[in-house]
Amino acid sequence: MSGFLILGPLSKDTIIKDGLKTHSVGGAVYYQSRVFSSLNLNHTVVVTLAADDQHLLNEFPEKTTLIPVFKKETVRFENKYFNNDPNKRIQRSNAPNIPLTIEDLLKIFKSEEMDFEGIILSPLLSSDIPLSTVKWLSKKDIPLYAGAQGYLRNLKNCDINLNLRPEFEELLKMVGILFLDENELKAIKINRKETFMESLNRLASYGPEEIVITCGDKGSLIYSQEKVHKIKAYPPLQVGDPTGLGDTYLAAYLSCKKNNKDPIKCGKFAAQIATKKLENRI
Numbered sequence: 001m002s003g004f005l006i007l008g009p010l011s012k013d014t015i016i017k018d019g020l021k022t023h024s025v026g027g028a029v030y031y032q033s034r035v036f037s038s039l040n041l042n043h044t045v046v047v048t049l050a051a052d053d054q055h056l057l058n059e060f061p062e063k064t065t066l067i068p069v070f071k072k073e074t075v076r077f078e079n080k081y082f083n084n085d086p087n088k089r090i091q092r093s094n095a096p097n098i099p100l101t102i103e104d105l106l107k108i109f110k111s112e113e114m115d116f117e118g119i120i121l122s123p124l125l126s127s128d129i130p131l132s133t134v135k136w137l138s139k140k141d142i143p144l145y146a147g148a149q150g151y152l153r154n155l156k157n158c159d160i161n162l163n164l165r166p167e168f169e170e171l172l173k174m175v176g177i178l179f180l181d182e183n184e185l186k187a188i189k190i191n192r193k194e195t196f197m198e199s200l201n202r203l204a205s206y207g208p209e210e211i212v213i214t215c216g217d218k219g220s221l222i223y224s225q226e227k228v229h230k231i232k233a234y235p236p237l238q239v240g241d242p243t244g245l246g247d248t249y250l251a252a253y254l255s256c257k258k259n260n261k262d263p264i265k266c267g268k269f270a271a272q273i274a275t276k277k278l279e280n281r282i
């Protein structure tokens with residue numbers, strides 16, 4: 001095997017935008033697979049879902065190597081957007097407890113067969129990829145990359161809120177590049193007095209070499225070697241479904257990192273790909 005290994009749940013999404021409600025397959029693993037497939041890059045997705053929903057796997061690109069792990073339920077998400085701003089939304093979920101465990105991965109891989117160039121942690125909820133699983137993966141001498149969203153989400157009466165969780169700092173010790181959006185960064189501030197740079201310096205002190213913050217139409221910010229690089233957004237010619245923009249950016253950024261270590265070039269490339277997704281061209 002080669003390429004990236006992507007871990008996380010498939011989601012049955014309900015999108016509410018401009019007063020219209022649509023249903024689609026979603027989840028970070030799905031949007032990331034579309035990017036890697038469009039770029040003709042090898043990738044394998046280990047995806048959790050209920051056996052009754054396995055027909056939804058047909059929605060993944062043909063170039064994606066899929067390894068389903070069947071659980072008792074499939075994650076469901078409702079995303080309600082306001083004013084076409086991908087960072088202004090209300091989220092609700094059924095939040096099933098369907099962790100991807102060490103035992104699940106042992107059934108799939110033997111230690112010597114895990115020769116991926118990188119592992120992408122793409123949980124939607126904090127229970128999707130437990131810290132114990134991440135610790136096991138970290139011993140494989142394969143770079144780990146993570147989207148922060150799932151590890152910050154808390155559920156209250158089906159509504160999703162963002163909060164700093166106790167295990168988050170431990171997670172960062174094992175992650176090479178952390179991806180999050182501006183709202184998630186605000187959620188992990190220790191207190192109101194902590195400045196933007198103080199937050200980034202604190203997060204980097206735990207382990208990540210780079211921290212990537214997406215900010216919707218305001219572009220993105222990349223923290224690398226104690227410097228922050230500003231990346232402009234590319235205005236879309238038309239605005240489609242904004243769900244999965246951050247996941248798209250993550251996959252595009254890492255795909256560029258394969259051959260180019262310059263964070264600015266990778267950020268510009270990721271911004272271009274994210275715009276294509278917003279225009280429904282990916």
